[in-house]
């Protein structure tokens with residue numbers, strides 16, 4: 839787990855700066871996120887590393903439900919930076935994750951039911967908050983039991 843964390847970094851160049859980076863890191867380590875989401879994020883980060891030679895940057899994990907479907911509030915959503923990728927790389931990234939993790943289970947929102955989705959988020963003022971890779975896992979996913987390894 840510690841070694842796998844080398845494939846990820848946390849956003850520190852937004853308005854929140856270093857404070858935001860610390861908050862994201864805390865969330866990542868806290869156990870707040872669903873186990874399935876953690877696996878998907880690490881897979882995505884490894885794939886990003888193989889494609890670019892650089893760790894993936896996590897820009898959002900847990901956040902209160904606003905305009906999205908609420909998956910971030912539920913610990914089932916993560917956003918990764920994609921603006922530095924070419925359109926082809928971004929598409930390849932999205933496709934690879936969706937092939938590895940086909941969506942299953944019920945979906946209760948109007949959002950497209952996919953594990954990975956490159957999309958643009960707009961704030962309440964209609965301004966773009968940027969294109970990014972959104973990752974999510976289904977609510978129906980069973981949680982593995984705790985064990986003594988971790």
Ligand SMILES: [Zn+2]
Nearest residue numbers: 915916917972
């Ligand atoms: Zn998201």
